[in-house]
Amino acid sequence: MTGSRLDERNAQEAPAVLEWIDEGIARITFTRGDSHNTVTFDFLDMVGRLLREVSARKARVLILTGSGRTFCGGAQITYFTDPQSPLYRNARAIRDDYVVAILNVFSKVRDASCVTIASINGFALGGGCELALSCDFRLMADHTRMGLTETRIGALAAAGGVQLLARVVGRAKALEIALLGDQLSAKEALAAGLATSLHPADQLASATEAFARRFLVCSPISIAETKRALYRCETVGGQEADQIALDAVASAAAGTEWWEGMAAFTEKRNPSFRAGD
Template sequence: MDEDDTPLRIERCADRVVATLHRPRVRNAIDQDLVDRLHALCGELEASPRILIITGAGGVFASGADIAQLRDRRAADARAGINTAVFTRIRALPMPVIAAVDGYALGGGAELAYAADLRLGTPTTKIGNPETGLGIIAGAGATWRLPELVGEARAAELLFTGRILGADEALAWGLLTAVHPADELIPAAHALADRIVANDPLAVRHTKTALRAPADAHPAIELALQAELFESPEKRRRMTAFLDRRAR
């Protein structure tokens, strides 16, 4: 396959990976091939944890699931959770996931963004779930992740009506954490990643584990994770360095 036709372009660094959805003819719609490639990337990041920055090429994050494939899927395909499985795997990656959302993030594209830990946008960001207008539901994460992000009432409004949020409203609702000019979006994502990787990687991983734990796991999970960190040489090194700086 020619590099220009690769649907998922991957740039690897020691502490992060940038994955760019690249299906320009269909506005980066998510098809089975792209799902398979995302699964392969998840396997890589599960074995070698790094921050993931995920974005889309051509001024579009992802226009949704590939309707040409989705139209022909039947009940067994729905129960298989094709997109659900890969978005769940992305959500569960050990290190934080940053979605850099330029332009449209609709349907499955929005659900991919919801699976990230952090979402940055641009002034042209449009995000939402128009699935009910196509005779289906937002079945790959929106019905449970969106209420966590914006509250039950706002999630219900968006999912029932199919209304699409612009960047300002998405920022005001907390769906985006910041909005940057399009040419500054990826640098901003890298700057956010830089701030994360300056911290202890194990503490970051354990923080994500605690954040994603079910309600009935708290506070026991924090106590167990903190107990492990209290025995870490890195904790002692960082605290000693802090005390030395303060003493100067």
């Protein structure tokens, strides 16, 4: 499907909307910028549903972005401060009902077979930074900031921060970022390896789309198997890592795209890869 088509859900009511900006490229936009796109339960429910739709329609690239001045502002703090909230002074509910729900959604981003890109238009703090860490790539507006700020308010970055940050920036830098709770400038995020690239705010969307289109020349099966193997090999070594790579080769070679790629190379033409082939 070519061209821009917003999901029919009313953006004024929904915390997120799905848009197909090109064939194979989906974009989920968080629409409550006026309230900092915080991670509410209805935010999680909607994003989870949209992720299932993206998977069902076999997107090849997924872009996540925000609105207003915020990419995603992290946890809904009133859940912890409102005496009427079921999470108020309830450690078990905070862990089992809220953080687990966040992990369930963010892990769908992390485990997606397609390429995932965080297009960070504004602040990505706390849970917002964790959502960005769940993506394969993080393109960032050069005026904004990101960071795991939980230690500044007595909390913990358990929705992906402590699990993923060291894999992205290394343990020493991860400790510095997570323990100090600083808000990193875009330049600092790039220097730390947290951001993939920086762009002027008015060019971020087009730069993200251009980056996304670069993956359309690649085999969806090869991308899916390569991603899965890379992430699995982060936690193992030696023969176990070799076996993961061998299993990925077997999966890729069992699909039609391997043979289409080989034929195209031999025939000196561009291969034709389509998700779902």
